[in-house]
Amino acid sequence: MISLVTDKNEMFFLPSDPYAARITALLDTYGTERSFAMFWVQRVDKLPVAAIGRVDGNMTLCCTENTDFEELSCFINTVGFSSVTFDVQFAERLGITPQKISYTVKYKGNAERYNGELLFDYDKKEIYSLLCECGFELGDYGAFLSDVCARLNKSTASFAAVESEGKLCACAFALFEGQKSVLLGAVATNPAVRGRGYASKLVGTLAEMKKDKDVYLFCRNDGLAAFYAKIGFEIIGKWAVYSV
Numbered sequence: 001m002i003s004l005v006t007d008k009n010e011m012f013f014l015p016s017d018p019y020a021a022r023i024t025a026l027l028d029t030y031g032t033e034r035s036f037a038m039f040w041v042q043r044v045d046k047l048p049v050a051a052i053g054r055v056d057g058n059m060t061l062c063c064t065e066n067t068d069f070e071e072l073s074c075f076i077n078t079v080g081f082s083s084v085t086f087d088v089q090f091a092e093r094l095g096i097t098p099q100k101i102s103y104t105v106k107y108k109g110n111a112e113r114y115n116g117e118l119l120f121d122y123d124k125k126e127i128y129s130l131l132c133e134c135g136f137e138l139g140d141y142g143a144f145l146s147d148v149c150a151r152l153n154k155s156t157a158s159f160a161a162v163e164s165e166g167k168l169c170a171c172a173f174a175l176f177e178g179q180k181s182v183l184l185g186a187v188a189t190n191p192a193v194r195g196r197g198y199a200s201k202l203v204g205t206l207a208e209m210k211k212d213k214d215v216y217l218f219c220r221n222d223g224l225a226a227f228y229a230k231i232g233f234e235i236i237g238k239w240a241v242y243s244v
Helices: 018-030 069-079 088-094 124-133 141-153 198-209 224-229
Strands: 002-004 037-044 047-055 058-063 083-087 100-107 158-164 167-177 181-189 214-218 233-243
Touching: 002 069, 018 037, 018 047, 018 058, 018 083, 018 141, 018 167, 018 181, 018 214, 037 069, 047 069, 058 069, 058 088, 069 088, 083 088, 088 233, 100 224, 124 141, 124 167, 124 181, 158 198, 167 198, 181 198, 198 214, 214 233, 224 233
Parallel strands: 058 083, 181 214
Antiparallel strands: 002 037, 037 047, 047 058, 083 233, 100 214, 100 233, 158 167, 167 181
16 A cells, blocks of 8 residues: 655655655655655555655655565556656566666765865855756756755755865765765766866765765766775665656
8 A cells, every 4th residue: 555654754664775865855855745745655564665755746766675566656657757766676567667777876984085175055056057067957947946955954955065266166965865864966077177086075075974874876877886986985786767
């Protein structure tokens, strides 16, 4: 049975993984009474076995081996989504052929911290522009600002930025700070200053700052796994996205 979440405590069963980080961070941000942000739990024999989060049509699935995939697949197609993110190992059982797959990495420790000045508050327009310049598909600025500020204000996200000669040169986010785990991402460096170690040290610094929880990151492409391995991350699987 799949039922709507009415109490955040219903999500405490979730494991420490990047999908749970995303779902619980969004739940802590938006609560259970927003029509654009909805959360569900699947139970089998009264035990919780999967969680679903959907914000503005973007869905995240956190599945286990005990998930009833036939019911879950029917449910998500019935309620609808614009995109769905999940662990690729469950793709066949969900009946989904992903359009994008890449590595999931987990922080194992001892990254080099950035020894210069880190900025934890910065002009969001400049952050947005840098991310767009680096190929991130963010939609319009208004939607980006609303979502990011909502999470920053609830402490379910944070970021760090670095300037060089008064100009933004790199940024990295703890995109989703969940109950037991954190998902990093939105790592970007101005093309003019690449190769100077800004991105690696920013990510390493954030990972060290958040390591009281398990820290994960979705690689944007397979080639980045080697880059993150140098900072102390290890491949643990693959994430997948399907968009309609």
